[in-house]
Amino acid sequence: MQKILFLGAGSMAEALIHGWVEEEVVPAEHIYVTNRSNSERLALLHQKYGVNILENKEDIFSMDLLILAIKPKDVKAAMEDVKDYIGPETAVLSVVAGIAIETIEEGLGSRPIARVMPNTSATIGMSASGIAFNNQVSQVHKALYLQMLEAVGIVIEVDEDKLHAVTALSGSGPAYLYYLLEAWESVGTEFGLSKEVVRQLMVQTIAGSAAMLKSVKEEPDVLRKKVTSPGGTTEAGIRALESNRFNEAIFACIKSAEARSRELAKGE
Ligand SMILES: NC(=O)C1=CN([C@@H]2O[C@H](COP(=O)(O)OP(=O)(O)OC[C@H]3O[C@@H](n4cnc5c(N)ncnc54)[C@H](OP(=O)(O)O)[C@@H]3O)[C@@H](O)[C@H]2O)C=CC1
Numbered sequence: 001m002q003k004i005l006f007l008g009a010g011s012m013a014e015a016l017i018h019g020w021v022e023e024e025v026v027p028a029e030h031i032y033v034t035n036r037s038n039s040e041r042l043a044l045l046h047q048k049y050g051v052n053i054l055e056n057k058e059d060i061f062s063m064d065l066l067i068l069a070i071k072p073k074d075v076k077a078a079m080e081d082v083k084d085y086i087g088p089e090t091a092v093l094s095v096v097a098g099i100a101i102e103t104i105e106e107g108l109g110s111r112p113i114a115r116v117m118p119n120t121s122a123t124i125g126m127s128a129s130g131i132a133f134n135n136q137v138s139q140v141h142k143a144l145y146l147q148m149l150e151a152v153g154i155v156i157e158v159d160e161d162k163l164h165a166v167t168a169l170s171g172s173g174p175a176y177l178y179y180l181l182e183a184w185e186s187v188g189t190e191f192g193l194s195k196e197v198v199r200q201l202m203v204q205t206i207a208g209s210a211a212m213l214k215s216v217k218e219e220p221d222v223l224r225k226k227v228t229s230p231g232g233t234t235e236a237g238i239r240a241l242e243s244n245r246f247n248e249a250i251f252a253c254i255k256s257a258e259a260r261s262r263e264l265a266k267g268e
Pocket residue numbers: 007008009010011012013034035036037038039041069070071072074077078081095096097098117118119120171172
């Protein structure tokens with residue numbers, strides 16, 4: 001893939017560009033960016049990463065890969081904008097939440113299409129991505145996409161329908177953890193600790209717990225019980241989580257996000 005165009009130049013496009021350029025998976029000179037109107041944003045990406053700015057729509061014809069990195073609500077208009085310029089040999093990779101491969105085939109014609117759900121941790125090579133393909137993607141291109149996504153984290157192939165769940169879990173997942181940290185910082189400061197101290201303690205706690213789950217072959221409930229001394233502080237904390245319906249809140253969170261992904265698929 002010598003020429004890769006990002007249609008949409010927001011957070012997710014930047015996370016992938018940053019990861020690919022930094023990890024030397026895709027040279028910056030192979031990457032082109034375009035958006036709706038924010039030319040300052042394109043100039044910033046050019047300056048930060050050395051990527052090219054798409055000069056005119058005719059250049060879309062020669063792209064090997066078009067990456068859809070726009071919001072779901074903008075996808076139909078964006079496809080309408082480019083459909084007369086895209087060449088027959090151009091493959092498509094979409095990171096757009098909820099939008100089905102079938103919708104992209106309708107908008108851009110029958111061609112190889114991959115749908116990926118990464119997360120913003122691609123910026124630092126730590127994305128957890130799900131991927132699904134239509135039946136026109138060759139084995140060679142599948143391997144290439146997997147390699148590109150492995151360079152910015154882990155990637156797991158799933159049936160397309162399961163991408164709704166992947167979106168709700170790992171696509172949105174970083175936001176849930178940041179929200180948790182915001183709550184920890186609020187309560188920590190009530191005890192007179194500074195926000196910075198709480199952040200250092202809890203970021204390391206998240207990183208350490210994730211590393212434990214990856215390195216020791218034990219289930220989360222086993223690891224949890226090792227922290228929980230009978231009659232101790234953790235037990236008191238967990239009891240408070242239970243009485244405040246922690247499980248219900250988490251189930252509601254993931255189910256709402258999954259349902260929203262399905263609504264986006266229907267254009268709602
Ligand atoms: N952010 C995240 O954590 C994740 C996001 N995603 C998915 O990635 C996609 C992009 O999200 P995100 O990067 O956060 O969004 P942003 O709002 O940061 O960026 C959206 C980009 O789309 C551009 N755009 C809008 N309409 C058009 C158009 N008609 N033609 C060309 N470009 C257009 C905007 O340009 P302009 O600024 O000029 O209007 C902007 O560059 C979404 O579909 C989201 O579901 C997937 C996984 C994680």
